[in-house]
Amino acid sequence: MDDLVQFLRARLDEDAELARQAEQVGGAPSWDRAADVLLLPGLQTRRRLADRGVPDALQGAVEAHAARHDPARVLAEVDAKREVVNAYERMVAEFQDSGPAMVSYDRLVGSVSSLRTALEFLALPYADHPDYRDTWRP
DSSP: OOHHHHHHHHHHHHHHHHHHHHHHTTSSOEEETTTTEEEOTTSOOEEOTGGGTOOHHHHHHHHHHHHHTOHHHHHHHHHHHHHHHHHHHHHHHHHHTOOTTSTTHHHHHHHHHHHHHHHHHHHGGGTTSTTOOGGGOO
8 A cells, every 4th residue: 555545544544533532522612702712522621712812803713613623524524535545546556457558548647646646735734743754745
């Protein structure tokens, strides 16, 4: 298996596991606008954004961001990214079974190349991980 594929699968597994754990404690953080606090599910911690210097105009963005990174959405994103990885592996397998004389050979070369570039972009958010390789940078 390709090293980049292994790397991405491992990171996606980690993201999915964290999202499943967050679901067990009640989901993503939420914003209680009336109380001006960020509520962390499963914890009794309440953080006042105003005390942290967050302007009123940005507090709605914090609320929307917390809701958008709900565990269910993270799991859906992980599933979609896994499908891109799977598509790459299918194209590589088809390419390996083909040859230059085949009509579909050029299409397969383009597909493998394009999907490889997509995987490189999917790996970028993990560039700070110790296993990330700069040679994967698109």
